[in-house]
Amino acid sequence: MKIILGSQSKGRRHVLESMGYEFGVMSSNIDEKAIRFNDPQKLTIALAHAKADALLPRIQEPALLITSDQVVLWNGKIREKPVD
16 A cells, blocks of 8 residues: 655654655645644644545545654743744
8 A cells, every 4th residue: 555644754754764755745735824733732633624524535546554752842832833
């Protein structure tokens, strides 16, 4: 079965590559700033689901789609993704 990583993250690519998996990469291009939760767990789950929802209609063959997200919590505040 085809594996698709629904992320542009170099770190996530490295994890799959280091495990020996062959996979394709797709970008969801969602507006992550439009999805807001104060709870970091709810936020990461919502972002991962939004990425999958954006990508699923573009996948035409059976595949395992992997989407995820992460946030940094510092002093009780969710820190945004760095610009570069």
